Structure formats: structure tokens, C-alpha cells
Amino acid sequence: MLPYITVLLLCQLAGEVLVRLSGLPLPGPVVGMVILFAGLVIRGRVPDGLEQTVKGIFANFALLFIPACVGVMVHLEVIAAEALPIALAVLGSTAATLVISGRLMQFLMRSKGGDTP
């Protein structure tokens, strides 16, 4: 497990360095994801240990968002002052995005041959 966590951190580090040097408008971890993806494509398969490590991380992925979400409390006043526009804008656009992009993707994937299981 430890070697694979190190691999993940190394990819993130490489991603952060690349972002700083290139000025790309992406966060380091997302670029790190691309680097690991490229590494896996070159290697041709996912090592078993990496698969296991990643499964362990994903099992508690939701936990990792909690500290950031608690930060919403700092802005409770602004949210309360404009609760209706904020709530409807967030809910309405999220629902519209889910429906339209989901339907469009499903339609285009089917019309492309329909071999998705």
C-alpha cells in the first residue's frame, strides 16, 4: 500500500510543478491524474496493489470533502441574505445540467453503435 500511496503523491507533485511552470488553469491533482493515466497507458495494466490502494481511498472519498464543506458556515450571512436566488440557481442549473448532459451523452453513445453494455 505504501509504495502506491507514494506513487499517487509523486504524480500530484509532478502535477503541481507542471501547473506552476506552465500557468495551466488546472489544479495540480487533476494534472497528476492525467500523468498517472498516461503512466498506466504506457505500462498497459493497473498493478494489483494500486487497484487495492485506490479501492481503499474511494471507500471513504466522501470523508475528504467534509472539512471544505464545513467552511460554508463562514458565509452563512451572505447565503441567508440571498437564499432564494442562490438556492434556485444552484438547484435549477444542477438539475438542468444533469438532465441535458446525461440525455445527450446517452443518446450519442447509443447512436455511435450501441455497444455499451
Next chain:
Amino acid sequence: MSQDFAGLWVYLSTSPLLGLTSTLLAYQVAVWLFEKSGRTPLLNPMVVSVFMIVAFLMATGTPYRTYFDGAQFVHFLLGPATVALAVPLYNQLPILRRAWPVILLVVLVGALIAGGGAVLIAWVLGGSEKVMLSLAAKSVTTPIAMGIAERVGGIPSLTAVMVLLTGISGSMAGAWILDLARVRDQAARGLALGIAAHGIGTVRALQMSEKAGAFGGLAIGLTGLFTAVLVPLILGLLR
């Protein structure tokens, strides 16, 4: 005795131990409640944990910054966990090879609706300019969203709040909305959740299937990239 307790509290409230422990504890209680309730989406473990922690911090008068000093150790792991999304993505390589133009098109359309739709609704309802600017990048993963807000004159921390509210609503209602719209293809469900609700939506997608999670992870990066390019461009045209 109460003096001792006050001293103890002063110690605990300045040590990172409390923020870290309360996060892990709240999460495990919330997961237990979620399982006990028969996994009802209303008791989303992440949301319930956040409510419990916010209530605790407010009751004890603990500032968020103090809490975050401890919780940052959990927060830090978001980075490597994001990198790890490359693994499910790699497992979808055959579909990616075949369908990449479709994926790019869908993400572009979705990103426009996510940002444009939110700003439009807020504008119709008389939202203030700072709220509208902070909504434009709300469907994008937090670090990108804050960068965009800074560039266009929004408030980065308020943007982060919109991003999180979006993620929470996508996580709680996403599966239900996709069912209602009869989106059954796992790739389409994951991609839609990733476009609409970034990493938090992707966590929900991962719970549906590995395939959905992979497309969610892919959508996080692509939506971020498109939005980072499009928002300053469109705002420049409007001003």
C-alpha cells in the same frame, strides 16, 4: 473542577486533535445513521457530518480556522484521491478511444448550462452581482473555481461556497434526477454527475459503479478546463 475543565478546553481547542477527531467521528456516526436508515439519500453521510460539525463548532464558539487546523489533514488527502481517479479512468480506455469527440461535446454543452443557467436564474431572481459572479464557476472543482472567480472579479471564498452547495445538491438529488430523466447508461450518468457537481458528484457516481466514477473523474478536469476558458471570455463579451 470547572477551572480544570476550562483549562482542558483551552488546550483542546488550540490543538489540531479536536478538528481531526471530530471530523472522523462525525463521519462514522453519519455513515452508521445512513446504514440504519436503509441508505436513504436524505441522510447523505457527508451532509449529515457537516451539519453535526457546524452545530458543534457553533455551540462551542470554535472558529472555522481553528477547526481547519486539525481537519486539514483529512482535506489534504483530496489531492492524492483525485490523482487516484486515473485508475477507474484507465479501466475505461476502450470507450475513451472510441467516444472522445462525443465526451468533449457533451462536457462543453454541460459546462455552458451549468454556469450560464445558474447566472441566468440568479439574474432573473434579482441576485446581487457578487453572487452572480460567484455562481459562474460553481460546477467546477474548488481550486479552479476560485481561480476563475479571482480573474473575473468574483469573491473566491463565496465561489467555494457555491461550489460546495452545488456538490451537495448533486450528491443528494443527482441519482434521483438521472432516474427521473431515464438516463441509465453508466457512462452518461457519471459524466453528467462530474459535469454538474465536480468531485462530490463523482463520489456519488463511484457509488453507482466504477464506470460511472471513471467518467465523473474525467468530467472534473474537462469541465474545469472549459469553464476556465469560457467564463472570462463570455464575461468579456457581455461587459
